[in-house]
């Protein structure tokens with residue numbers, strides 16, 4: 001195989017032209033090709049730039065400075081002979097990918113997930129979105145697939161790691177479109193990711209993985225040397241040789257239980273804010289002059305006395321009610337694969353250092369409960385951005401996509417004086433970067449669950465620093481933020497267990 005870089009096609013060209021381009025470059029007929037990377041070059045005319053893996057006869061004769069030999073590394077784990085049992089608590093991205101690898105390697109894997117399987121979960125979430133009836137165990141945060149299931153399913157991360165290819169291969173093997181493997185900002189959408197996650201679970205079940213859905217782990221049994229021996233649920237006790245904990249950032253009950261049994265947990269900084277919504281056309285005009293059909297993204301950063309930034313931007317998406325506790329309000333963003341709502345949304349968050357709170361969970365819950373008390377319903381709190389800047393409160397310039405409705409609220413009352421000043425400076429800065437950001441936008445919130453307020457500290461071998469056999473992972477442990485980084489963390493922990501089993 002050969003790796004051929006820097007093949008350019010104009011954005012309106014048919015991708016089928018790639019084969020002719022490659023053959024022209026090599027002066028040879030090729031057997032096949034696979035796109036490895038596709039990026040947009042918007043410096044002059046808009047172009048897509050491709051790297052492709054090419055299968056051609058007598059490949060050595062084409063190798064040059066520009067064309068390299070390509071050998072794909074096999075990233076699958078070794079199959080080992082083991083009778084060890086791994087219990088995995090939480091079936092979000094970290095739980096999915098740790099179980100996937102450990103099943104591949106031959107371990108007995110038992111997964112506990114407090115939420116339901118996707119089909120049932122979808123019904124519960126839709127009921128909440130339509131009728132405002134929340135199931136605290138089955139919602140946007142909890143259930144098969146974890147928090148990323150009702151999401152934009154952006155598969156992006158700034159981490160560079162060879163296992164990203166492994167993750168994308170697994171997603172494609174179980175039904176994702178091939179293009180996620182090479183697009184610069186791969187996006188799947190909630191409709192597609194749900195199907196893929198269900199396929200992965202079915203595959204794991206076929207390969208011997210034991211699943212306990214609707215079964216929350218409520219306690220842990222340790223021996224005298226602080227080594228975890230069993231997990232406890234309402235249905236029974238289960239012995240394990242390794243316990244992997246991928247509980248996400250909203251599992252306050254479980255964190256309290258871990259604190260009670262003395263697991264070392266430390267606080268960490270968080271961020272709070274709101275979602276902004278804009279006509280997608282405003283964002284597209286600025287990004288590419290409307291020359292390509294995709295709904296465009298943005299990434300905004302402001303470094304004032306505190307950082308303010310856009311987070312989890314969802315082009316053509318919806319703002320969703322993402323609470324898991326009754327009588328609270330939490331917003332987040334989701335989109336379908338077509339990203340065709342016509343509205344762009346993104347969280348705008350300000351950093352909250354841990355010096356500003358005692359217990360991060362209680363700090364966030366207080367904000368979420370106060371929002372509910374103000375709204376006296378699950379309607380989100382909303383304001384035009386320009387009204388926020390001018391200390392006014394008028395009807396929204398367009399209705400929010402948030403399905404449970406909104407009530408007008410003056411966000412000047414939401415932040416401390418200092419944070420208010422910084423947020424307003426940031427919005428003025430964002431308005432320079434995206435003209436019309438203030439004039440044409442609305443804010444909807446509050447957004448409080450962008451990251452976990454604690455870290456379950458682990459040692460270099462992935463184990464809790466004071467509790468043996470306990471392997472915290474993913475966002476809830478403070479070692480990931482986003483789908484891909486949590487998948488990677490699940491793999492990191494699985495690899496440690498596999499290597500341990502090999503010794």
Ligand SMILES: Cc1cc2nc3c(=O)[nH]c(=O)nc-3n(C[C@H](O)[C@H](O)[C@H](O)COP(=O)(O)OP(=O)(O)OC[C@H]3O[C@@H](n4cnc5c(N)ncnc54)[C@H](O)[C@@H]3O)c2cc1C
Pocket residue numbers: 089090091092093094095112113114115140141142143144145146147148149150151152153154155156215216217218246247248249250251254312320322332333334473474475476480481482483484486
């Ligand atoms: C609406 C929304 C949109 C998002 N969009 C994106 C996006 O587009 N791209 C992106 O990269 N990231 C996105 N994220 C963030 C991403 O989903 C999370 O970073 C990721 O899911 C965290 O993975 P995790 O494995 O650590 O935990 P989670 O996905 O949070 O999963 C944890 C699971 O553990 C279960 N659990 C908790 N406690 C227990 C217990 N005691 N017993 C049994 N089960 C338990 C929960 O029910 C849950 O299913 C989004 C998040 C939300 C909420």
